[in-house]
Amino acid sequence: MLKLGAATAPVRLSILTPFFRCDPTPLLAAMASAPAGVEFVLLDDGSGSAELLARVLTSAAALRAPVRVIVWEKNRGRAAGRNRLVAEAAGDYVLFLDADMIPDCPRFLERWLEVAESEPLAAFGGLSLRKATRTAETALHHNLFGASDCRDAEGRARAPAQFTASANLLVRRDLLAQLPFDSGFVGWGFEDTEWALRAAHLGPILHVDNPATHAGLDDVETLIRKSEEAGPNFARLAAKHPSAVRSFSAHRLAQALRLAPARAALRRACAWLARDPLSATPMIVRRAALKLYRASCYAEHLT
Incomplete structure (x- = not known):
């Protein structure tokens, strides 16, 4: 020290x-x-x-x-x-x-x-x-x-x-x-x-x-990486505080996405929209895409 x-x-x-x-x-x-x-x-x-x-x-x-x-x-x-x-x-x-x-x-x-x-x-x-x-x-x-x-x-x-x-x-x-x-x-x-x-x-x-x-x-690539890192932590949070976390909008969305087919394809599409490679995606759509990407990462770890 x-x-x-x-x-x-x-x-x-x-x-x-x-x-x-x-x-x-x-x-x-x-x-x-x-x-x-x-x-x-x-x-x-x-x-x-x-x-x-x-x-x-x-x-x-x-x-x-x-x-x-x-x-x-x-x-x-x-x-x-x-x-x-x-x-x-x-x-x-x-x-x-x-x-x-x-x-x-x-x-x-x-x-x-x-x-x-x-x-x-x-x-x-x-x-x-x-x-x-x-x-x-x-x-x-x-x-x-x-x-x-x-x-x-x-x-x-x-x-x-x-x-x-x-x-x-x-x-x-x-x-x-x-x-x-x-x-x-x-x-x-x-x-x-x-x-x-x-x-x-x-x-x-x-x-x-x-x-x-x-x-x-952060830039977009860092946001995507942190979203992936956060999946196990979100699951740990939900396991320790199930009653409280059920009221979180991110938890409700993640639970819904657990039932969605082709979740990997959905994540790829969301990541593409968030990155906006054509510089044509409205910011509100990019933001929604990143939120969906995060929730999909959480869904992978929820039980």
Whole structure:
């Protein structure tokens, strides 16, 4: 473990950021003037890049806060990484921020410290695209994310566990000691939803409007790959929380697709539409095709 800086005040909030071949330095630069009582703990989850690690250490040294950087030789996944970060945190509260996030508000951390004063078990600040760059390669993800993930606090509070993500999530540290992430989730997806469904049994998840931008938008090939990775994780989620997951629209669609003939052919057609090789498919059709592709991947693993 690498340590930089020293605390000048008792740590109230630990910012926890895992990264795997993703550069968190823009996130660190956006929080260079962190208020007192904040620390940063980062985990290089097996990136294997001395150049990336050097950039992170240089950026971390510029922060006006104590920083610790943990380096793993091999990638162990998002759930295991977050659990390791929690074990290292010193704050009463932890704030999970993914490496490709950018706070929307200059007072982002101050707002989270204010939320922590009310002592919630957990609080989710929301996601946005305010500072994201839309390119031809990421246009589909931009459209999909804006339609599915960018909700205000009132909209998220209608299904608080389902609309909680670990990308901008404040949690009381002692809760995570008794309720860690399930490290059985590997690859991409749903470890945060599963955690939120368990946490909701212990107390309410507060939803507030303190969003951060998801700046690391994916191209279509990455979206397709992540959809395939998410299939086993979605099945694990459904097996652990069958009653709750039955209300998810993705689960209803996946169950319907289990009965569909020629599912492999359907996936190929959906992938073709999502890729839009002729540059002629309306975005709403591309988005629907990707959703169908995902649900078909889930259907392969549901029982």
